[in-house]
Amino acid sequence: MKLYIRCRALCAVWCAIEILFFGGIIYGWGSLVFVLKEEGFYYEECVSVTAPGELTYNNTRSITTPVSIQLKDTFLTPVADGDTSDPRPKSDDGYEKSPSQLDSNQDNGAVSEPGQPSHTCPQQESKLNLWFSVAVAFMYLSMAFLGELTTRLGTQITRHIFTFMFVFGALCVAFATKDIPWLLCPGLCSIAVSGLVIFATNIQVANLFPRLQSTVVALYCGLFDSSSVIQHMMKIAYENGVSRRIFYICLAGFALVMLSISTILFLPKSYITKQKIRRKSCELEIKSGRLLPELKGLKDQRETDETSLRTCIWSVTYLMHVAWMSINTVTFVTFIGLINVNLEQLSDKKQVVSKYLGVFAYTTMCTVVAGILAGMSYDCQRKRYYDYPSPARVWRPVLLPMTTTSILGTLVYVLLLVGSLTVMVPIFVLFTFYRSFLYSIGVAFVNDAFPEQHFGALYGIMTFSTGLFSMLQYGFFSWFDSYQDANIHVTIFLLFLCVSTFIHPVQLGIRSRQTDNTDHSNIEQTFLPPDTLESDRKL
Structure with missing residues (x-):
């Protein structure tokens, strides 16, 4: 018998750790794009030569310096006249420091205008955000097929496939460089999709x-x-x-080991359903000689609703x-997607942007606490x-937590209109x-609210639809x-949404109020779940 029956607490903790380490890595885009910009990804889109001695940053500012321009490795690098050495210092990990890093040094002759970020470049932001948009959209769109795939292949085979997909994606991100930046696309897409599959298969x-x-x-x-x-x-x-590179290679190895262990030892070949849990619990009670009274009539209880999937959709x-x-x-x-550029517009210091990205990352760690509060409010x-x-019985419990969700999203974009660093921490919390x-x-x-046998398909269709809609984000990036x-106009429009x-x-x-005293037969009553059994509440 699978360990998910005998050791359900251990199974739940193990799956929780998996989701924490490999689930929504794509949402840490703000920190990743900061590193990619430091390494010079797509920085050539920002620099052009207009005249001897003048270096122009596209759509940002012009800097006049008493130096000539030397073309080297697709970067336009300022060097002193007569100096033939490579002026680009190396970082500790062997990567060449990008021009954005050089701009932050006082000895390179660059002078930032007051209030202007020293390393903001719309072209570079647009190129990098394109990969983020593609990865997020691909993640959601893929769920339309993953639900059916999981149903046909089962949990174990599906997880084996996407475990190797996660490893492949992590290695692509690891070996992407400014010379082969396109590796980010398959890498981010693979990490996003496999992370969502890990979450979807663990939620059972x-x-x-x-x-x-x-x-x-x-x-x-x-x-x-x-x-x-x-x-x-x-x-x-x-x-x-x-x-x-080293970090992502280690992450790939850790994922291969941990995901394989849970797939083989903990999770079932098919899917964990409430009906299966009731049957297994009854078998355990019979074997132990402690048959619970409420399980005595288990064979006579009604089966799960057989409403068609089309009716639910x-x-x-x-x-x-x-x-x-x-x-x-x-x-x-x-x-x-816009958090990095929003911070750069509010501060012209790279250290300040990095600090607030750290605050944002640490704040998101509290989503575990916030998630528990959300779930407890729903259960109450x-x-x-x-x-x-x-x-x-099904609709009214969700009214309070769902309304709270809409209020929180509205407050985020109301405070974002203030346009000040002082409100960024409250925004992160909200x-x-x-x-x-x-x-x-x-x-x-x-x-x-829907029959459990249709959860995979309904969840997949929902994420597919949200994936189609999420592709609008790249339009917002371009509009920004x-x-x-x-x-400001983008923020107002998002507030309206x-x-x-x-x-x-x-x-x-x-x-729900209109139907309290009416016939429910024609108002989706057919697929509403049956009342919870006393045996369920004892588990």
């Missing part, structure tokens, strides 16, 4: 804890977000002499939930409405709770640098 462990199901789901969602801190650990290692509840998740996701990933609401008739509530409640509601004050997400909880509340 929540079915081992029926009384704390939403809390476990929320905990795992919080850990998925917290895994962005791994990228910050890479940034700290880079600043202390450990190269990005075309229901108003599911369509509105997909729209709610899609809008919140695009505002969420756009904030992450479920207990409150436990004796209510359907659909109020954003941490926003991301935790978003994915914890979004996933838990699908798991709670297109003209003066464009950043956050406000529009209040529609979903409002319509759920209205519909």
Whole structure:
């Protein structure tokens, strides 16, 4: 018998560690892009020669220096007249320091204009953000097929495939250089997709804890977000002499060992369902001679609802939930993609930008706490409405946490309009709770409001739709640098999107009240889950 039955606590902890280390690494983009810019990725897009002795940074500023321009290794490097040596110092890990690093030195003759970031370059930001946009969109779009793939191949085979995919992605990022930057694309895409598969296959462990199901789901969602801190650990290692290549090679090896152990020893070949847990628990009780009274009539209880998948997909509840998740996701990933350039516009000091990126990374570690709070709030609401008739029993518990999610997202973009470093820390705190509530409640509601046998397909379709919608983020990136004050207009538009997400909880509340005293047969009653069994609550 699999260990997930006998040692469910150990299985839950192991899967939680996996999600923390390998799940949402892609969300640590702010720290990774900082390192990539330091290494000179796409910096040639920022520099051009207009006249002898004049170095022009495209769309930023012109710097006149008493030096000539020497073309070397695709970089335009200022050197003193008559000096034929390579002026570019080497970092401790062997990488050549990029022009952005040289700009920060006072002896290179560069003079920054007051209030102008010393190393902001829209072309470089655009190139790097393109890979981030592609990776995030590819991650969400792939879930439309991964749900069916997991159903057909089972948990173990699927995890074996994507374990090697994660290793491949980590090695691509490790060996990407400024001369072959395109390796970032397959690397980031592979890491993003395999990380989401690790999360999706581990979330079934929540079915081992029926009384704390939403809390476990929320905990795992919080850990998925917290895994962005791994990228910050890479940034700290880079600043202390450990190269990005060494870090990612070690990460690939660690993933291969840890993911293989859990796939072989802990998780089942197929999928953990509540019905399977009830059956296994009954078998254990019979073997131990301690058959619980409430399990005596287990064979007579009704089976899981057999509603078709099509009925669930075309229901108003599911369509509105997909729209709610899609809008919140695009505002969420756009904030992450623009955090670096937002900080650079607020400060012209690289050290200050690095400091706030660190604060952001450490703040996101609290998504575990925020995720638990989100899950507990949902579970408390479920207990409150436990004796209510359907659909109020399913819809009303989500109203408070879902409304809280929309409020948090709105506050993030309201404070972002202030345009000051003093409000960035409160923004980071609010954003941490926003991301935790978003994915914890979004996933838990699908798991709670629809038949469990359709969870993989419904979750995959939802992430596919959010992936399509998330591709709008690259349009926001381009809009952000297109003209003066464009950043304000982008923030206002994203604020409007956050406000529009209040529609979903409002319509759920209205519909649940309207149907209290009416016939439920034509209002999606067919796929609402049956009442929780007493045996479930004892597990």
